[in-house]
Amino acid sequence: MSEHPTLIAVAHGTRSPAGRRQIQELAAAVARRRPGLDVRLCYVDVQEPKAADVVAAVIDEQRAQHDNGEQGRQPGAVVVPLLLSAGYHVRVDIAEAVAGTGFPVTAPLGPDDVFLESLRRNVPADADAIVLASAGSSDPLWVRGIREVAAGLPGRVELGYTSGSGPRVADVVARLRAEGARTVAIAAYLLAEGLFYRTLHNAGADAVTPPLCHDAQVADLVLGRFDSAILTTVGSGL
Template identity: 40%
Template sequence: MPREVMIHPLAPAGEPIPLVLVAHGSRDPRAQASTRALARGVAAARPGLDVRSAFLELAEPTPAQVLSALRAGGAPAPIVVPVLLTRAYHGRVDLPAQVAGFDCAIADTLGTVSEPLLAGLVRRLREACPEYDAVVLAAAGTSVASGRATVAGVAAELGRRLGVPCEVAYASAGGPGGADAVAALRAAGARRVAAAAYFLAPGRLYDTVMSDALQAGAVGAAAPLGAARELVRLVLAAADAAAPQLALTAA
């Protein structure tokens, strides 16, 4: 990707505003490693920027620990970027509760339909499976209607971009599961169904839904977005959009 040239917004003291990338967290160490790799990619795209990782649960450091360390070190108020693909419970409730009492701005989640998100999903899919006539968009799952609508919207746009049918599959929250989605597409006439990954990092839910799809006959399963250059772009765009919140707070 072209090197990011936008200068990150400055705090009143002239220092770059730090970024705190907050992911869900997992018992699977691959998930934390993926988030830290993304943080390194964001820092590389904006040299001199202080980018840190935090996790809502199942791993440390927590957002409060990172924000406390920044405050103790005299850093400017940071921008907190939720490394989440839907604005469900963790984005709407959990994260704001965990950063309550700290001077910071919270960016939007990363899953809204956008060119970088679609490009990242397509690239990961083609890396895993260059030929297919239908696609399953595999996601973690949520019981929140707005979150499910987000995933459905991304699936619709992904199908339009690829020119093939696209069905959503969930690892949890009541399905349809990976096998259900593959079966529905095959019943409609598809012969080579591939699974795209609406996941930021590997872990139990990713493994569950992808295994389900492959066992049902999917011809390939894409890797999570991870530290993809497209995700780096999304993080920086979300941070830039949230920066005015800090200016309003300081005014």
């Protein structure tokens, strides 16, 4: 691997203008923290460019540099999923995009203490109950990850989902009200704004935490994943 690999940041993608801007700002914050680092943002769904296209472009650039006698400066690449769990998009979409390239793929951003601490800071201290709201998935890795986050939150915590087969967030809020909870907070386990996040504000809770990407430490988390992958790859002799 070269001295200055490219960081390929792979987000899910959204139609929400606010959500798109937030993910772009996250990628820009990563680049500001590491001057000279080549950060490429791409997506697995909804938006362009797709991960496979960016991976192919980086490979083409490497080949061109090699052909021009610039092998010493050609970048390798590390793929960092801007996702909250090692679910389908990591195991299938991203894996297929990098197949045969030798580019390492890091662990996704979540679950991580950075997100847990962000949720804990933003949930009102007087909440009688918390609904941990996520997109929902039947993937076992996703389910395990969201349960780990729930276990780290204080007080009574119930799981609610914005999609999939699990209980809907609004239904969980209503049940908690019926059971006597006076102040219900939604801890939004969502990286950026979008359709799912907007529905949380109509779920009947007293407070909704902001998208996780607003926490300044998330950019450092991305770089931490990137650096760890480089150390692991170099240590393995690849």
